[in-house]
Amino acid sequence: MYLNAGYLHNCKLPYKDKSKPLIVCSCGTYRLINKEKLPTWRPKGRLDFQLVYIAAGKARFFFGEEVMDIPAGHMILFQPRQEQHYEYYAQDKPEVFWLHFTGSDVKNILRSYNIPLDERYFYTGVTSIYQQLFTGMIQELQNCRIGYEELLAMYLRQLLLMVQRYRQDPKSNICPLHQEEIDLARRYFHAHYNEEINIEQYAQSIHMSPCWFNRTFKATTGCTPTQYITDIRMKVAAQLLVTTHDSIKEIASLVGYDNPYYFSRIFRRATGVSPSSHRKSNLHLHSSEEKHCSSQP
Numbered sequence: 001m002y003l004n005a006g007y008l009h010n011c012k013l014p015y016k017d018k019s020k021p022l023i024v025c026s027c028g029t030y031r032l033i034n035k036e037k038l039p040t041w042r043p044k045g046r047l048d049f050q051l052v053y054i055a056a057g058k059a060r061f062f063f064g065e066e067v068m069d070i071p072a073g074h075m076i077l078f079q080p081r082q083e084q085h086y087e088y089y090a091q092d093k094p095e096v097f098w099l100h101f102t103g104s105d106v107k108n109i110l111r112s113y114n115i116p117l118d119e120r121y122f123y124t125g126v127t128s129i130y131q132q133l134f135t136g137m138i139q140e141l142q143n144c145r146i147g148y149e150e151l152l153a154m155y156l157r158q159l160l161l162m163v164q165r166y167r168q169d170p171k172s173n174i175c176p177l178h179q180e181e182i183d184l185a186r187r188y189f190h191a192h193y194n195e196e197i198n199i200e201q202y203a204q205s206i207h208m209s210p211c212w213f214n215r216t217f218k219a220t221t222g223c224t225p226t227q228y229i230t231d232i233r234m235k236v237a238a239q240l241l242v243t244t245h246d247s248i249k250e251i252a253s254l255v256g257y258d259n260p261y262y263f264s265r266i267f268r269r270a271t272g273v274s275p276s277s278h279r280k281s282n283l284h285l286h287s288s289e290e291k292h293c294s295s296q297p
């Protein structure tokens with residue numbers, strides 16, 4: 001069996017602490033290698049909260065009379081004093097992360113991230129992001145560096161936020177590896193929007209078919225790569241029209257258009273007004289802001 005864990009102040013006993021809103025008590029991970037079965041049964045539960053994440057394989061949980069084989073991608077939440085009864089079997093190849101936490105405002109914090117307090121288990125998806133956050137908490141508990149208690153609470157909040165994002169974002173069912181590729185593409189487009197970008201060549205450069213890349217990009221962002229790049233260009237152009245004295249031709253070139261007439265047509269289509277009309281209608285607002293800022297001490 002593989003075990004890697006860390007404990008706050010090296011205390012392995014469950015405890016309740018309301019000195020701060022959120023306190024991470026311990027965090028760890030299990031992988032069954034040469035042990036056939038690992039059972040846990042706490043009839044009276046614990047004093048703290050426990051969150052279990054099934055990263056791989058599956059695990060068996062007993063909720064009263066109900067027995068559930070819960071597969072990877074689920075989290076199980078145990079509140080204080082709730083019975084905890086579950087078993088890991090080597091044949092199921094489980095990889096499990098667990099986390100104990102306490103504090104004066106735990107339930108309100110969980111609600112703020114839409115973590116269901118009335119559900120014993122819920123689907124959160126399989127992603128390396130969760131594993132990285134759990135591993136980060138384990139390392140902080142083991143190293144005990146300056147400010148680690150505060151950083152642990154921040155790690156936990158980030159974990160809860162990622163769970164909330166996954167559960168509430170209908171696009172989050174995209175494979176994490178594919179999501180990373182789309183995120184990289186978005187960063188590339190933001191860095192090179194003023195250059196000529198060939199979507200087909202870009203897709204091939206990251207070893208994806210152009211058709212698949214376009215479809216996945218749209219499923220993730222809600223628009224095609226071409227639309228995404230155009231949107232970046234129009235937003236930058238709109239800002240330059242108001243904050244600079246550059247000509248429309250110069251601004252068109254700055255955002256990647258050699259033909260100012262084509263740029264004007266695209267800008268009008270995107271914003272509903274011409275570049276010159278946008279500049280006139282917003283210039284006085286920018287001037288007022290500059291005067292207000294200059295008057296501040």
